[in-house]
Amino acid sequence: MVDFDERKARASAWFRTLRDQIVAAFEGLEDAASATPGRFEVSETRRGEDGGGGLMSVMRGGAVFEKVGVNVSTVHGMLGERAQKAMAARGVPGMSEDPRFWASGISLVAHMQNPHTPAVHMNTRMFWTPHAWWFGGGADLNPCIEYAEDTAHFHAALKTACDAHDAGYYDRFKAWADEYFFVPHRGRARGIGGIFYDDLNTGDWEADFAFTQSVGRAFLPAFVPVTERRLGAQASEADREVQLIHRGLYAEYNLVYDRGTKFGLETGHDANAVLMSLPPVAKWP
Template sequence: MSDQMDSQKDRASAWFRTLRNDIVAAFEGLEDSHSSGPLADQPAARFEVSATKRASQDGSDAGGGLMSVMRGGRVFEKVGVNISTVYGQLGERAQAAMAARKGIPGMKDDPRFWASGISLVAHMQNPHCPAVHMNTRMFWTPHAWWFGGGSDLNPCLEYDEDTTHFHGVQKDHCDRHGDHYPRLKAWADEYFYIPHRNRARGVGGIFLDDHNTGDWEADFAFIQDIGRAFLPAFVPLIEKRRGATFGDAEKDAQLVHRGLYAEYNLVYDRGTKFGLETGHDANAVLMSLPPMAKWV
């Protein structure tokens, strides 16, 4: 069983890297193909790639990944596409949080873990283009394994047809695996909510966590389709909106909306808390923050 799980871990980690490569290529393609409209006369940007490391308490190898960030482009003001595979032992705070969340017995006696995934956040130059977040991941302990992730759209200037398209693609990919979309949409609406602002941070998407039906192959296929849904859900919106003209009022609305995004990620996001508590590279964990924001 251990050999089988090791093979499954390797397959999951390899898939996240493949998805990362597809997204990086697509985003650089958007930079290259933006030939008219605002900022089209600027050089096309490229991702800067650096290795990340997780710090273990005893100095032993604890994994890492790749941080890929593109800044100041024609289309993307800042976008990060990170992958990581980390492992080791959960600290006391992370053990307590995991035990409470999952109801897993034995975490204190055997706190080993392994986690792999991809995390993406894109902040756009043009305020008519929506910001977006996506992540998928696999998590393992000696006591349980599960998948999680999803994506949500964060426009500062909302277009109903864009929201319909984004959700429609997500639903199509979810429907290949059963009637999951209504539950995952409702979960995203609840999860990506900012209580202290009494509002959602965007127009939603899909979200799931702790996903384990007992059939690893089926669950892995499902999380792959959640990842595959991202590019066809998002890229057409950017191709449609990147040439729209904008002025100071639209840019101001974008910066204020980014403030909401920053508040959510720093106060509520589980991934941010987990990454910092388990010693992962802080720059990689916080790459989701926008390059500029404002508060009124």
């Protein structure tokens, strides 16, 4: 019989390890850019009294990062009626009879000081119910001023991670990202895409977990070189205006369409942690 408690523990530990690696790398970028580098403020989050929680790590006003959050959580409990219906619509059986769930993951959003340095999002997660399990996640780049070489580098790193597991994953998950990160009411994408996947259950938990780890490991090689390349770029007031308006688009997407935002708020997770993705300052035309 499969020991899912052991698998849950391994997945939760991995997300925490990835969080530690990313926080250290981002503080390293701050160290290289300023004599007074930004630092993460870390606080615990809770989902009710019995539903688990995690760590919210947020840096504000750094030399590189205007606002960046790297959150990890492991939560559990009973899904409410709306969440049960959403799961049933996705093909998860038996939720009305036994609505227990467990979920763990990492979620990251970075909004940058320099308009020439792209914002970025990454998350990976595992979800379990008594009736099903799956992995999901991805990463997408959100420049307000696009550079073709940055786009190519970011996608190449994600493709390498995908190709190591399945030759069809990159094309499949890139197309999914292009569809998922589209903002219908604006008629445009929120950035230049990346990869997105959900409900990943090939029947081989070890293989799907290994792929999810590879997506997480690919993030820093995909993003850090792009950031380092743009740190010294001169930015005008017009560039800043473009950045702030683009952030408005990002905020609209996360509040209206993002699955993670909806799930976090509907299941009672810490609202500050759920809304960590919102930019510190934004404008609308």
